[in-house]
Amino acid sequence: MTSSAAEYTELERVRRRVFLALFIALAVALHTFEALLPNPLPWFRLGLANILGLTALFIYGVRELWIVSIARILVGSLILGNLFSPGFLLSLSGGLLATLLMATSYRLWQAKIGPVGVSVLGALGHAGGQLLIAWLLIIRHPSVWLMLPFFLLFSLISGIVNGLAADLLRESLLNHPAFARLRKLAG
């Protein structure tokens, strides 16, 4: 190829933007798909959409994690038609706390922590944040906390599974030619 260095970084920038948009689109699709699944118990969600946030975090960085998470919640809720409803508030508070925990843990232990660790922290944060807001705003009743252990156990398992999925996705993406430069950076 005969392209100059300036064109090369421009290409990288566009590539990153396109992939970020793809990540958000996929996350929204998973978010919507999950809402279509029958759920016997309220609030027991798999959190599949977080796989894309995790992948964005490990491929690009903390800023991209925030972009994917917030855009996913807003667009996903818009599609489901529950934007600004109480259910949306729960989803938003859970998502924000989860993203905060994931971003902080990634910043603190960047060299040591892997997708599974970050994912588990995020899943537990999501559960905790949701229940906290549910308790504060919607059902001010101590029995809400009786659900917490079951809720946390479910989050722990789904967090591990999502983390593994994110790691697989990251691996296969980094093997793709479009990510060759990032692969070199990742070593």
Added chain:
Amino acid sequence: MKRIWLQRLTAFDRKLVLLLSALVFLSFLVPLRQEAGARLLVESGDKTLFVASLDQPQLVELSGPLGLTRFEIKDGAVRVLSSPCPNKICIGLGAARHSGDLLACVPNRLVFRIAGKSAEGQGYDLLSR
């Protein structure tokens, strides 16, 4: 590039997952004890028909639109003994003893609510869209 799933966790991840699993396990053991109820309130619509302490055993009859509902207060708990409603769900609900517990006979428009020592139970307890 096939790796078994455990190898996808870094050493730090494994420690973190173990620690968090232990915490989740512990959260099952913490008994989130429920406050024992102190008072019984029986409501019909927005009127409170009957208030009593759960300490004194007694048998009470209250009338609703369908007829008389008989309930007893015994050992700090309330149970409905007989009711003119068709399904007898209120009897099937058994005893209510914790603060915040509810028994209801919907056809006879009676709601039995247990309140704690604190002022809890006065405000709204459920708000949905």
